Amino acid sequence: MVDMARHHDLACLVRLQEAAVEAERAFSPDLVPRRIDPLASRRSFKATLLRGQRERTFVARVGRQVIGMLCVELHRARSRHAAVRRHGFMHSLYVAPAHRRQRVAARLVARGLVWSRRQGALQVRLEMAAGNAGARRLYERLGFRPREVFFTLDLRRPA
Numbered sequence: 001m002v003d004m005a006r007h008h009d010l011a012c013l014v015r016l017q018e019a020a021v022e023a024e025r026a027f028s029p030d031l032v033p034r035r036i037d038p039l040a041s042r043r044s045f046k047a048t049l050l051r052g053q054r055e056r057t058f059v060a061r062v063g064r065q066v067i068g069m070l071c072v073e074l075h076r077a078r079s080r081h082a083a084v085r086r087h088g089f090m091h092s093l094y095v096a097p098a099h100r101r102q103r104v105a106a107r108l109v110a111r112g113l114v115w116s117r118r119q120g121a122l123q124v125r126l127e128m129a130a131g132n133a134g135a136r137r138l139y140e141r142l143g144f145r146p147r148e149v150f151f152t153l154d155l156r157r158p159a
């Protein structure tokens with residue numbers, strides 16, 4: 001079952017967020033913080049949950065257990081000439097390993113898309129590690145397509 005996160009989910013969200021950062025670090029060790037501060041993470045989820053219209057955290061549950069999450073933010077373009085005035089931005093998608101390949105992530109993303117559309121978003125965007133083949137396949141199956149590529153060059157190594 002997928003629904004909106006509640007206050008009593010805070011501790012689970014912090015744990016899943018830690019695991020999500022850990023998973024991301026495996027693909028981009030230089031772009032992801034070495035550790036996250038659980039108190040800051042809790043504060044940020046609390047703000048998200050309370051902020052209402054602009055951000056949502058969705059969770060997947062099995063009984064009382066939270067086994068997956070997805071955060072969606074609503075962004076408004078500053079310029080009124082922007083081609084897309086409102087878009088949703090998805091991040092922190094994570095499903096606990098024991099529950100993977102059961103379409104939990106697909107359901108979370110579908111829910112995030114419905115919410116974004118209802119908020120007037122014309123597009124949904126996200127960023128992901130280039131090497132994360134599973135996530136890429138998931139998003140592409142849902143209709144997402146890569147639009148821009150983010151390059152890095154490590155200046156610590158001799159050219």
Ligand SMILES: CC(C)(COP(=O)(O)OP(=O)(O)OC[C@H]1O[C@@H](n2cnc3c(N)ncnc32)[C@H](O)[C@@H]1OP(=O)(O)O)[C@@H](O)C(=O)NCCC(=O)NCCS
Pocket residue numbers: 020023024093094095096099100101102103104105106107127128129132133134135137138139141
């Ligand atoms: C990526 C992740 C969210 C997928 O969650 P999931 O619940 O297992 O995904 P779903 O079952 O909804 O997958 C739907 C489809 O996406 C594709 N997919 C998902 N995971 C895949 C994998 N590891 N390898 C290949 N394809 C995959 C498949 O096409 C799958 O359909 P299928 O099982 O019928 O073949 C999960 O593996 C995860 O939490 N990984 C760590 C965090 C992460 O990488 N988050 C994404 C950051 S952008």
